């Protein structure tokens with residue numbers, strides 16, 4: 001049961017997650033400090049299926065995970081149907097939204113589309129275990145943390161690529177037993 005020792009030479013979550021070293025940082029959304037326009041820019045300039053939601057960029061504390069398509073639909077609907085929602089409206093994923101000056105536009109509350117318990121593993125988790133979790137739970141993505149701070153993301157496709165690489169290097173890999 002000395003998992004740490006046994007796996008010390010093997011691939012860990014940190015080796016497979018994105019971003020890679022020297023990549024731009026993970027694209028995240030903050031829980032209550034971005035405007036409709038900020039989020040539209042993020043969704044418009046990236047193609048990721050989803051975005052981690054964090055307390056703040058500096059804290060990198062994970063709050064949840066929001067799917068790209070849910071964001072697009074909710075913002076589009078709110079702009080059409082909800083009074084007072086404009087580009088400068090603040091988007092709020094928390095239960096309690098901080099009070100704003102009376103002159104500011106309505107807040108867009110999007111708590112209902114937030115997955116509050118996205119699956120997470122620590123950066124040290126052996127990939128064997130990550131692969132197993134993806135298979136058993138049918139995950140589409142998994143977030144990677146270190147000391148409670150968000151570090152990266154592993155998608156199902158990242159896992160499949162990793163499996164393919166392992167297969168090339170070592171056909172008898174434990175992954176296929």
Ligand code: ADP
Pocket residue numbers: 017018019025026027028047048049050051052153154155156157158
């Ligand atoms: P897929 O892996 O199925 O193509 P995505 O389009 O969501 O799914 O992700 C593409 C790549 O970008 C993957 O390697 C993934 O790890 C990475 N990625 C996913 N979401 C983010 C994000 N919010 N910020 C940075 N990288 C991400």
